[in-house]
């Protein structure tokens with residue numbers, strides 16, 4: 001059994017997962033107004049344009065909010081608790097849910113600067129963007 005749940009990919013999200021597999025962190029950016037967006041969308045929420053390009057983001061952000069799971073939310077997380085489940089506010093603006101890893105989760109606080117890193121999921125071809133304290 002994999003150590004993580006495998007996120008299902010689809011036509012809308014495959015550029016995100018393909019980039020992560022190559023060690024790149026990309027989100028969509030509007031070609032018309034420059035707005036960055038996440039999660040993926042077919043149109044820009046700021047101006048309605050359908051001209052969006054997957055663009056490498058800085059990978060920098062801050063913890064917008066977080067919780068520490070002491071009990072595994074699923075059996076595959078048994079060995080990872082306590083684990084930090086966080087909403088990261090990216091430097092580009094969008095917020096995304098992820099894990100903050102590579103640290104003692106009890107040391108985390110709101111506004112802690114974080115940086116993306118990549119965690120291959122065992123027994124799969126999926127690489128998960130996660131965050132570590134910067």
Ligand SMILES: [Zn+2]
Pocket residue numbers: 030031032033034035044045046047048049
């Ligand atoms: Zn736009």
